[in-house]
Amino acid sequence: MAAHPAPAPKALRGAAISMRGDPFAQEPRHCLLHEADALVLIEGGRITRFGPFHALRDDLPVGTELVEYPDAILCPGFVDAHVHYPQLGMIGAHGAQLLQWLERYTFPTEARFADPAHCTAVAQAFLRELLRAGTTTAAVYCTVHPQSADAFFAESHRFNTRMVAGKVLMDRHAPAALLDTAQRGFDESEALIRRWHGVGRQHYGVTPRFAPTSTEAQLDAAGALLRAHSDLFLQTHLSENREEVAWVRELFPHCDGYLDVYARAGLVGPRAVFGHGIHVTEAELCTCHGAGAALAHCPTSNLFLGSGLFRLMDTLDPRRPVRVGLGTDVGAGTSLSQLRTLGEAYKVSQLLGRGLDAVQGFFLATSGGARALHLDDRIGRLAPGYDADLVVLDPGATPLLRFRTARCDSLEELLFVLMTLGDERAVRATWAGGHCVYDRDREGEPFSCPG
Numbered sequence: 513m514a515a516h517p518a519p520a521p522k523a524l525r526g527a528a529i530s531m532r533g534d535p536f537a538q539e540p541r542h543c544l545l546h547e548a549d550a551l552v553l554i555e556g557g558r559i560t561r562f563g564p565f566h567a568l569r570d571d572l573p574v575g576t577e578l579v580e581y582p583d584a585i586l587c588p589g590f591v592d593a594h595v596h597y598p599q600l601g602m603i604g605a606h607g608a609q610l611l612q613w614l615e616r617y618t619f620p621t622e623a624r625f626a627d628p629a630h631c632t633a634v635a636q637a638f639l640r641e642l643l644r645a646g647t648t649t650a651a652v653y654c655t656v657h658p659q660s661a662d663a664f665f666a667e668s669h670r671f672n673t674r675m676v677a678g679k680v681l682m683d684r685h686a687p688a689a690l691l692d693t694a695q696r697g698f699d700e701s702e703a704l705i706r707r708w709h710g711v712g713r714q715h716y717g718v719t720p721r722f723a724p725t726s727t728e729a730q731l732d733a734a735g736a737l738l739r740a741h742s743d744l745f746l747q748t749h750l751s752e753n754r755e756e757v758a759w760v761r762e763l764f765p766h767c768d769g770y771l772d773v774y775a776r777a778g779l780v781g782p783r784a785v786f787g788h789g790i791h792v793t794e795a796e797l798c799t800c801h802g803a804g805a806a807l808a809h810c811p812t813s814n815l816f817l818g819s820g821l822f823r824l825m826d827t828l829d830p831r832r833p834v835r836v837g838l839g840t841d842v843g844a845g846t847s848l849s850q851l852r853t854l855g856e857a858y859k860v861s862q863l864l865g866r867g868l869d870a871v872q873g874f875f876l877a878t879s880g881g882a883r884a885l886h887l888d889d890r891i892g893r894l895a896p897g898y899d900a901d902l903v904v905l906d907p908g909a910t911p912l913l914r915f916r917t918a919r920c921d922s923l924e925e926l927l928f929v930l931m932t933l934g935d936e937r938a939v940r941a942t943w944a945g946g947h948c949v950y951d952r953d954r955e956g957e958p959f960s961c962p963g
C-alpha cells in the first residue's frame with residue numbers, strides 16, 4: 513500500500529471553533545474556543561500551529577500556501593460513531609421496526625456484497641458522501657463478506673481518512689448466504705486485521721452484528737481477537753428495540769442482561785462502541801463508565817425505526833459519565849450529516865424535557881466523538897499535534913441559512929441554527945490529514961485524493 517507523501521505546508525485562514533473542555537461537565541460557554549480570524553498551520557498532515565492570524569502570519573515556514581475561507585467557520589472534522597456503509601442504498605425503507613426491517617430490507621441489501629465490484633462501487637460512493645457531510649472519522653460496519661471491508665479500507669486509505677471498520681460477524685439467525693461460522697469469522701477478521709489495522713490511518717473494529725446473530729462461540733472468538741491484537745476496536749448493537757431486548761433474554765437466559773452477554777465474552781472495554789443503548793439499565797451504564805466503553809447516540813435512526821428516545825443527559829451524568837458519540841446509523845438513520853443528526857438529537861432531548869445547547873452539540877460531533885473512540889489525543893480538536901482533519905462550514909449556504917444566520921446575535925446562536933437548518937449543503941470543504949479532500953466549489957471534480 514502506497515504511503516502518502518508529505519504535502520507542502522498549508523495555512524488555513526478563517527473564523528474557527530474548537531473545544532477546550534467537556535460542556536456536559538463544565539459551563540458550556542467556557543468550553544468553546546473561538547477565534548474570529550484564525551490561522552491553522554498544517555505540516556506533515558498535522559496541525560502545528562493554531563491561533564490568531566495576526567499573531568502567526570509573519571512567522572510561517574517558507575513556501576507555505578495560504579488558503580482563505582472568508583465568511584466560513586473552520587471546525588474539527590466530524591466524527592460519526594456508528595454507521596453501516598453497505599446500507600447506503602436502502603435509506604428510507606418504509607414501514608418496519610428493527611427485527612422486521614433487518615429481514616425485509618437489510619439482509620437482502622447486504623447479500624449483494626458477495627460481489628467485490630459492488631463492494632468497491634458502494635464504498636466509493638459512501639466515502640464521498642461522508643466527506644460531503646464533513647465527516648472525517650467514522651466507525652463503520654461492513655458486511656459479513658471480507659471483501660466488503662477490503663473495499664472500504666482501500667478507499668479510506670486512498671483518501672487518507674482515519675476510519676474504524678470491520679467485517680460483520682454473524683453465525684446464526686440470518687439468511688445462509690450471510691452467515692460465517694465462529695472459526696471462519698475469526699480467521700477472516702484476523703486476516704483483515706493483518707492487512708489493514710495500523711496501515712496509514714486505518715483501524716480495525718471487531719464487529720459482531722449483535723447478540724441475536726452470534727452464538728456464544730462467536731462472541732468468545734471476538735473476545736479472543738481483542739486479546740490477541742493491541743488497540744483493536746469493538747463495535748456492536750445494544751438494547752436498541754424492546755423486542756430485540758426480550759429476544760436476547762430468551763437466547764441468553766443465563767446472562768444478567770444484554771450487556772452481560774458481551775461482558776462475558778470480554779467485549780466490554782476501552783474502544784468498545786455500542787450502538788443505540790436506548791433501553792440500558794443504570795447498572796449497565798455503570799459498567800460502561802467503569803470499562804471506558806462508549807454508546808453511540810443515533811437519533812435519526814431511533815426515530816425512523818421507532819426504537820425509542822436515548823437518555824443522553826442520564827448517560828452523561830457527571831457522577832458516572834459514559835462516553836457518548838453521535839452516530840448517523842445509515843441506513844436506519846436518514847442522513848449522513850452530523851448537523852442534521854444534531855438537530856434530531858436536540859428534538860429527542862426536548863421530548864425528554866432536557867436541553868442540548870450548541871456547544872454541547874458540537875462537542876458530541878467532534879471531540880466528544882473522538883473521546884468515545886479513545887482517539888481524542890489525535891482527532892477532534894484544532895490544536896498543535898492533532899491530525900489536520902477539518903470541516904469548513906458555510907453559514908450562508910442556502911438562502912434560508914443566510915437569511916436566518918444574518919439575524920444571529922451570538923456565535924452560540926449561529927451554531928445552534930446550523931444544527932437546526934444545516935446539512936451537507938453547509939459544508940464548504942473537508943480536509944483530511946492536511947489535504948483538501950472535498951471542495952464544494954471546485955470546478956469539475958469536488959473530491960481529491962492526496963498524492
Ligand code: GUN
Nearest residue numbers: 618721722749813841844
Ligand atoms: N441491529 C442489528 N443490526 C442492525 C443494523 O444493521 N441496524 C440497526 N439500526 N440495528 C441493528
Ligand code: ZN
Nearest residue numbers: 594596787841
Ligand atoms: Zn447500526
